[in-house]
Structure formats: C-alpha cells, structure tokens
Amino acid sequence: MPEPSPDLEAIRRHFATDRFAATNGVEIAELAPGRARTVLQVERRHLNSIGIVQGGAVFTLADLAFALACNSRGRVAVAVNTNLSFLKPTPAGTLYAEATEISRSRRISSCTVRVTNDSDELVALFQGTAYIKTEPFPPRTEAE
16 A cells, blocks of 8 residues: 655644643654654753653653654554663753654654754664554544
8 A cells, every 4th residue: 555645734733732742842843754853942840850851751752753753654653662772961951853764664664763952962862663554644533
C-alpha cells in the first residue's frame, strides 16, 4: 500500500493537542517528512532535586519529536522501542530535539533524535523504533 501524501499542517495540529507534552512546555518548532524539531524552555519545574533537567522532561521533548517524525508520512506509527542516553546535564536555558527518520520500510520506522542546548552541545541521544500501521495519520474523526 503506497504512503498517502502527508498533510503536515493537520499532523502539526494533531500533535499540538498532546496534553502531556503541552502541559510540560514542549513546543513544535518544525515538521517535514521524516523530520521534526521540538523545543523546551527550561523552567524551575523541569529541574530535579540536584538542579538539572529531570530525565522525564528530556524524554518527553525527544519523544514528541520522534512521534512527529515517524508519523509525518501520513500513516499511524506507534513506538515499539526507545532508548535515551544522557550525555550532558542541563541546569537552565533551552533544549532542542531534532528527530530524523534514518530508515523506513513498509512496517518499521527508525529515528534518531539529537537533544541539544543553547550552545548546540549534545545533551542526550534518543533512538526510537516505531511500527507503521495501515491507518492514515492523523486519524480521521467522525466529523470528517
């Protein structure tokens, strides 16, 4: 089954309603087929007990970029495996997650997400694999 032409604006609107990411301050900065960029302005609420960004905040930032990238081609893709390596602690500033789909077959999408800080230093590296379903993305609503 050929991939549908993606409606990137509809995909962006769909992910903008992700309550968990939005509640935690993650924003969508860019979206293109197989690519996405998300941003998190670090606030006090993102810091752990030793004053650096909590791992879950970094994961949420990277995970949204991953979800955007692997769903950006117009088919539902769901994570089956992820891995996150923390490389540099971050106490303040802005974090950026740049997801790139590095491989895609009929059923599998593999993405690498680089999380960087304001100085473009690598803060974390995320690797994700998603299973590609046959359903179109974004999902159709009953009103459509």
